[in-house]
Amino acid sequence: MRMGEDRAVAAESGTRARTRRAIVQAAVALLAGDPTASLGDVAAAAGVGRTTVHRYFPERSDLLAAIGADVLEKVAAATERARLDDGPAAKALERLCQEYFELGDGLTLMFETPQLTNWSGWEQETAADRHFLDTVRRGHAEGSIDPELDEEWIRNLVWALLYSAWEQARTTGTPKHSALTLCLRTLRKALAP
Amino acid sequence: MRMGEDRAVAAESGTRARTRRAIVQAAVALLAGDPTASLGDVAAAAGVGRTTVHRYFPERSDLLAAIGADVLEKVAAATERARLDDGPAAKALERLCQEYFELGDGLTLMFETPQLTNWSGWEQETAADRHFLDTVRRGHAEGSIDPELDEEWIRNLVWALLYSAWEQARTTGTPKHSALTLCLRTLRKALAP
DNA sequence: ACTTAGTGGAACACCGATGTTCCATAACGG
C-alpha cells in the first residue's frame, strides 16, 4: 500500500506539483479568454512544452477534469470561509458572493465551458451546493429573503450576477472592486423581502 | 433600382428562403445545446444534406454570421415592440425584458458562442443598444432607476437575468412563464431606487 | 409535359488538433 493521498494521482515530488499547477493555472486563464484554445496554446501560455502537458494530462478531457476539480475545490473552500450559518441568511449569501468572486476566471469557465461540468463531481449535488440551498431556505423561514424567489432561482441568480460582474471587470476597464460592489448591491436588493 | 431588400444576398425564390430558414433555425436550437456541434449535425437536425448546408453557407463562419444577424434583427424588432419611450423607464425595461425573453435559444447562444459576436454588426453599438442605454439614463434622471447602478451594469444585468431564466426553463422543468416571472420580479427590485 | 432550380450522396483532398514515441539535455537531490 502507498502512502499517497485519497485523491487520484496523489503525492507528487514538489517539482511535478509545481508544473502541474502552472499548467492548470495557465489553462484556466487562457480558456477563459478562448474556450477553443489548443493544447499547444496552453503549453505555450504555461511556458512548458506540449509534450509536458501530455505527460500530466494524457487527454484534453483530463485537463478539463483537473480544472473542474480545481474549481470545485475552490468553491468548497470559499463556501467554508463564508460561514453560511452565521447571522441572517441574506447577509450570509452576500458574504458567499464575495468569496465566490475570488474564483475569477473560474467563473467564466463555469459558464462558457460546458465540458468542464461533465466531470463526475459536477453532476451530483456537492456539500457546498446543499449548504447554499439550506441557507436560502433558512432565509425564507426567518424572513430575510423574499419568499417569492425559490432556491433554484436564487442559486442561478448568484452565479449569473457573479459572472456578469467578473466579465465586466475582465472586458471593460471596470475595476474589480466596483464591479463586485454593483454585484452585491444588486443581490442585496433582489433578496430583500 | 431593384425592389430587393437592402440586405446582402436579398430576394431568394421562396424555396431557398425556406430551406435557409430551416437551417438557421435548426442550427440555433442545436448549437444552444452543444456549441461544438458539427455542420453534419446541423444538416441532420435541419433535415437536409450536408452539401446543402454548404451551398447556403460556404464556411462555418458564414452560418454563425447568419445566426448572429438573425438574433440581432430579432433584438431590434423586440426593442421596437417594447416602446421604450412610453411611461416610466423602469417599466419600459421590464417590457423590454419580456420581449427579449422571446429570443429563446438565441439568449443561450449570445452567452455561450463568442464567435457569434465576432460578426461585424456586433462590435459597434446598435440602435437598440443605444436606445437601451438612453432609457437607463432617462430612468436615472426621472428617479425610477437606482442611480448607483450605471448603464453598463444594468445592461449586463438584464442579459444575465434573461439567460438565467431561459436556462432554468430549458434545463430544469420550470415552465417558461414562471421563469420569466422570477426574472422580472428580480429586475424590478434591482432597479428600484 | 418539360425545363429549370434545388437537392442528396459519394468521393476526395486538406488541415489542424491530438496523441505517441524517442532521444538529447537540463535541473534537481543526494
Place this chain on the structure above:
DNA sequence: CCGTTATGGAACATCGGTGTTCCACTAAGT
C-alpha cells in the same frame, strides 16, 4: 559530482471536421 527526474523538441500516425466536386434525382414553376 553523479545519477535520477523532469523537460523540450522533433517526427510521426491518426482522426474528425471542413470544404469541394460531380452526378443522379426530385420537386417547382410555366
